[in-house]
Structures are given as structure tokens and as C-alpha cells.
Amino acid sequence: MDANTAKFEYVLRQGDNALILSQQLSQLCGKGPALEEDMALTNVALDLLGQTRMWLTYAGELEGQGRDEDRLAFHRDANAYRNVLLVEQPNASYAETMMRQFFFDTWHYFLMQGLLKSTDSRIAEIAEKSLKEVTYHLRRSGDLIVRLGDGTDVSHAKMQAAAEELWMYTGEVFIYDDIDNAMVEQGIAPPVDGLRAAFFEHVSEIFAEATLTMPSPEAWMQRGGKQGRHSERLGYILAEMQFLQRAYPGAEW
Amino acid sequence: MHAPSVTPDQVWSWLGEVPDPEIPVISVVDLGIVRDVAFDGDECVVTITPTYSGCPAMQVISDAVGEALRARGLDKLRIVTQLSPAWTTDWMSETGKAALKGYGIAPPVEQAIDISGLRGGVKRGAFKEPEVACPNCGSKHTQLTSQFGSTPCKALYKCLDCREPFDYFKCH
Numbered sequence: 001m002d003a004n005t006a007k008f009e010y011v012l013r014q015g016d017n018a019l020i021l022s023q024q025l026s027q028l029c030g031k032g033p034a035l036e037e038d039m040a041l042t043n044v045a046l047d048l049l050g051q052t053r054m055w056l057t058y059a060g061e062l063e064g065q066g067r068d069e070d071r072l073a074f075h076r077d078a079n080a081y082r083n084v085l086l087v088e089q090p091n092a093s094y095a096e097t098m099m100r101q102f103f104f105d106t107w108h109y110f111l112m113q114g115l116l117k118s119t120d121s122r123i124a125e126i127a128e129k130s131l132k133e134v135t136y137h138l139r140r141s142g143d144l145i146v147r148l149g150d151g152t153d154v155s156h157a158k159m160q161a162a163a164e165e166l167w168m169y170t171g172e173v174f175i176y177d178d179i180d181n182a183m184v185e186q187g188i189a190p191p192v193d194g195l196r197a198a199f200f201e202h203v204s205e206i207f208a209e210a211t212l213t214m215p216s217p218e219a220w221m222q223r224g225g226k227q228g229r230h231s232e233r234l235g236y237i238l239a240e241m242q243f244l245q246r247a248y249p250g251a252e253w
Numbered sequence: 254m255h256a257p258s259v260t261p262d263q264v265w266s267w268l269g270e271v272p273d274p275e276i277p278v279i280s281v282v283d284l285g286i287v288r289d290v291a292f293d294g295d296e297c298v299v300t301i302t303p304t305y306s307g308c309p310a311m312q313v314i315s316d317a318v319g320e321a322l323r324a325r326g327l328d329k330l331r332i333v334t335q336l337s338p339a340w341t342t343d344w345m346s347e348t349g350k351a352a353l354k355g356y357g358i359a360p361p362v363e364q365a366i367d368i369s370g371l372r373g374g375v376k377r378g379a380f381k382e383p384e385v386a387c388p389n390c391g392s393k394h395t396q397l398t399s400q401f402g403s404t405p406c407k408a409l410y411k412c413l414d415c416r417e418p419f420d421y422f423k424c425h
Contacts, residue, residue: 035399036398036399036401039399039402039403040399040401043401044401046309047305051306051307053306109375129303129306129336133405135374136423139380146377202375205376205377
């Protein structure tokens with residue numbers, strides 16, 4: 001794989017993570033457990049969608065095959081998607097939705113911080129733009145983990161169960177493959193060690209305040225999403241998201 | 254039409270009359286969206302920057318900027334979108350902040366966080382919600398009710414004295 005293809009894949013991964021999580025959060029529009037939560041979820045979805053557009057537009061330019069953001073979003077099937085498995089986990093309960101968000105936000109925040117120093121100026125610009133939004137997301141999701149974890153017996157139990165359910169999906173972002181390693185070598189992406197340490201440090205701090213028990217960082221972790229091996233669920237997410245382009249290929253506003 | 258005598262200052266003043274589509278009391282210049290106006294030969298190049306990356310108003314703003322300038326006879330026009338440095342509410346003018354307040358939206362009350370100083374910004378307790386004055390009665394006895402409002406750039410507050418709920422334009 002040449003350097004440009006590796007960079008295309010790396011940028012595509014960032015765009016797909018933001019897109020799939022945005023799509024999942026937007027499915028909760030009008031269904032949030034409280035009006036404030038509903039607005040927050042959909043605003044976070046909107047921020048992530050904006051970030052998706054920056055990533056996928058750049059990915060399309062790197063690839064040079066004439067695919068723009070829309071073509072990449074709507075004309076790829078599940079095995080061409082490069083998002084991590086964490087973001088395709090279901091909105092099973094509000095506890096799981098918020099736990100998924102907190103894990104994602106924490107990693108996203110430290111990754112964007114690392115990408116600020118990317119040798120690729122376009123990536124550094126997208127990270128700079130995203131980081132302000134992600135900071136706000138992480139403050140909110142961290143607050144909610146503490147409020148719900150250190151809340152009632154019922155909310156505590158639900159948050160602990162959600163953490164244990166989702167834990168095996170937190171490791172994939174730290175399992176670097178040839179593409180990730182090529183990005184690190186070129187100074188495009190941050191090395192895994194610092195990123196991983198920052199992630200677990202922040203999660204353990206928030207969990208301690210939330211009176212939750214953090215599962216072991218050494219636990220066995222799921223992998224495969226970054227290479228296009230997804231759960232069945234991604235197919236359903238895409239079927240809904242891509243409905244219009246599948247029914248009317250090439251339709252435009 | 255050709256407007257050879259137009260100066261960047263003239264273009265800035267025209268853009269100062271283009272309202273934000275979502276909050277029409279503030280212009281795109283007062284909001285800090287317009288970053289540069291320059292002439293490349295006889296082509297006018299306007300550089301704008303998005304507020305929030307997903308803000309649906311950006312396309313409308315770009316179109317409105319183009320329309321306003323073409324209406325003044327500036328046919329050779331290019332609108333460039335620039336991401337870095339990322340937009341901050343620190344670029345909002347005092348005129349803009351006063352207009353927001355008059356419209357019932359509390360303006361950003363402090364300098365936005367310095368991007369390099371964010372490390373402590375997500376630690377619990379490192380960040381304190383700012384003291385926001387009620388745009389209705391001026392009381393600082395107010396409370397955050399929702400971290401997000403009707404748009405990504407706003408949060409919801411309520412005044413504990415006059416009981417009025419209001420929007421707060423967040424520092425960003």
C-alpha cells in the first residue's frame with residue numbers, strides 16, 4: 001500500500017467513526033429521555049456530521065477517483081466502511097447510549113489533541129476545528145457518567161452494566177495496524193502509547209468519581225471494524241441512512 | 254458590470270449589512286465569520302470561516318454573502334472557506350454582543366478557552382460554568398438548564414429572579 005492510500009484509509013476511518021455515531025444519535029431525535037437530553041444528543045450528532053463532511057471530503061480528494069463526501073457516505077456497503085465497532089453498538093438503553101458516548105468522546109478528545117500536531121496541515125486544521133466541539137461533548141458526557149453512576153441504586157447498576165457491556169469495544173482504537181503505524185511514522189497520527197494512557201487515566205478518574213468500577217484495560221478486546229469487518233448491525237444502520245440513494249441512485253436535491 | 258473603484262473597506266461595510274440567517278440582529282462581520290477581504294486582480298476574494306462544523310446556516314451565509322456583493326455590482330467574486338484558525342466567539346464584536354443582548358440572547362461572557370490549554374478543560378471541576386447575566390432583568394442570579402439549545406452555539410439558562418428562560422451564546 002502506498003503512502004497516499006494509507007492516508008486515505010486513515011482519514012476515511014475518522015470520517016466513518018463520526019458519521020456512524022452521528023447517524024445513531026440522530027435516530028434518537030424526538031426520543032430522548034428528557035427534552036434537554038434530546039437537544040444535546042441531536043446537537044452532538046450535528047457536530048459529528050459537520051466533522052464527517054470535512055473528513056470525507058478530504059478522503060475523496062486523497063483518493064482522487066472523483067468520490068465526494070456524499071458518494072463516500074451513501075454509495076459504500078458495510079464492508080467498505082472503516083468505523084470502529086464501538087460506534088455501531090446499539091442505542092440499547094440510555095445508559096448504554098451515554099456510556100458509548102463517553103468512551104468515544106474521551107478517545108476522540110485525546111486523538112484530536114494529538115492530531116493538532118499532525119504533519120499533514122489539512123488533518124491538523126480539521127482536528128483544531130473539531131477539538132473545541134469535542135471538548136464540550138466530553139465535559140457533558142463525563143458529567144452524566146458521574147451523575148448517573150453516583151445517582152440512585154438503579155442508575156448506578158445500569159451504568160455499571162453498560163460499562164461492562166461496552167468495555168470490549170474500547171480497545172480497538174488502540175490496536176494499531178499497518179495503516180495506523182504508517183501514519184505514526186510519517187508524523188501524521190499520534191503514537192498509541194500516550195493516547196491509550198490518557199484515555200484510561202481519564203476514564204478511571206471519571207469512574208472513580210461516579211463510584212463505578214472500571215474493567216481491566218488488559219481485558220480481551222474486539223477488533224475488525226477498522227478493516228471493514230463489522231457486526232450485522234451496521235448493515236441495518238446503512239440500510240436506513242442510505243435508503244434514498246439505494247432507491248433512487250444518483251438523486252440530487 | 255465592473256466595479257474597479259471598490260476597496261476592501263467598502264466590501265467590509267457591505268458585508269456588515271448581511272445578517273446571520275439564524276440570528277438576524279447580528280451581521281456576519283460582527284459574528285466574526287468574515288476573516289478577510291482582498292482583491293486578486295479584479296476578482297474579489299472573501300474568506301469566511303464556519304462557526305460550528307455542522308452549522309446548517311453556513312451554506313446560507315455563503316450564499317447571502319455572494320448575493321449581497323453581486324447586488325453591488327461585484328461580479329467577479331470568490332468565496333473561500335478557511336478552517337484554521339478555528340472560529341471563536343472572541344472574534345465577536347462589541348456591537349454584535351450588544352445586539353444579541355437586545356434580542357434576548359445573553360452574549361458570551363468570557364474569553365473562549367485557549368486551544369492549547371484544553372488538557373485540564375475536561376477534568377471535573379476544572380471548568381466552571383460562567384456567571385451569565387439575564388438579558389431581561391440583568392440579574393446574575395441565573396442557572397444553566399440545558400447545555401444545548403435551539404442551535405449548537407447556544408445553551409439554555411433561566412433567571413432565578415425574573416423567572417425568564419433565555420438563550421446564552423456559549424463561549425467557543
